[in-house]
Amino acid sequence: MRVYVPLTLSGLAEAYKTGELGPGPFVAYAVTPALREWYLSDDIEELEYAALNRAALASLRLVALDPGAPRRRVVVAVDVPDGAAAAEPGLGPDPAFLGEVRVGGAVTLAEVAAVHVDSDEAGADVTAAADALGAADRGDDDAQFVVDGAEDHELLWFATQEIPNLVGLGD
Numbered sequence: 557m558r559v560y561v562p563l564t565l566s567g568l569a570e571a572y573k574t575g576e577l578g579p580g581p582f583v584a585y586a587v588t589p590a591l592r593e594w595y596l597s598d599d600i601e602e603l604e605y606a607a608l609n610r611a612a613l614a615s616l617r618l619v620a621l622d623p624g625a626p627r628r629r630v631v632v633a634v635d636v637p638d639g640a641a642a643a644e645p646g647l648g649p650d651p652a653f654l655g656e657v658r659v660g661g662a663v664t665l666a667e668v669a670a671v672h673v674d675s676d677e678a679g680a681d682v683t684a685a686a687d688a689l690g691a692a693d694r695g696d697d698d699a700q701f702v703v704d705g706a707e708d709h710e711l712l713w714f715a716t717q718e719i720p721n722l723v724g725l726g727d
Contacts, residue, residue: 559584562614564625569723578662620686628674672711
């Protein structure tokens with residue numbers, strides 16, 4: 557099962573140092589029955605893209621909570637065994653939790669398929685979105701427009717070998 561783990565660049569650096577994402581349980585996003593129902597698509601690529609975007613929003617929330625974190629969203633794509641990730645019972649179709657799963661234990665970096673990170677050019681929009689997130693959550697339409705502006709930036713794909721350079725530990 558492919559899951560998408562929201563992080564910050566600081567969190568990715570820590571995972572690189574320890575060699576794992578975790579400890580578990582931790583939140584990730586995946587193609588769940590509720591996400592399928594909400595998205596109304598059978599195209600697995602579209603559904604995985606929706607799960608990736610849900611993880612990107614969760615990453616934005618992590619960035620907003622950490623004033624010292626670089627203003628870039630980070631999502632790590634990981635293939636975990638079936639049963640290693642499960643949706644929380646009772647979350648159902650609540651839009652706030654669409655695609656959310658819990659990964660039961662730590663995941664080694666060797667299991668990571670790819671890393672998705674904002675470009676440097678997205679920094680200003682991600683900063684503005686992180687600052688506006690609280691107001692958007694309270695229903696402010698103007699703030700939601702600012703948050704949506706971060707989503708206009710596609711996350712870039714990076715191979716796992718590029719993690720040291722992404723977190724500033726490369727040659």
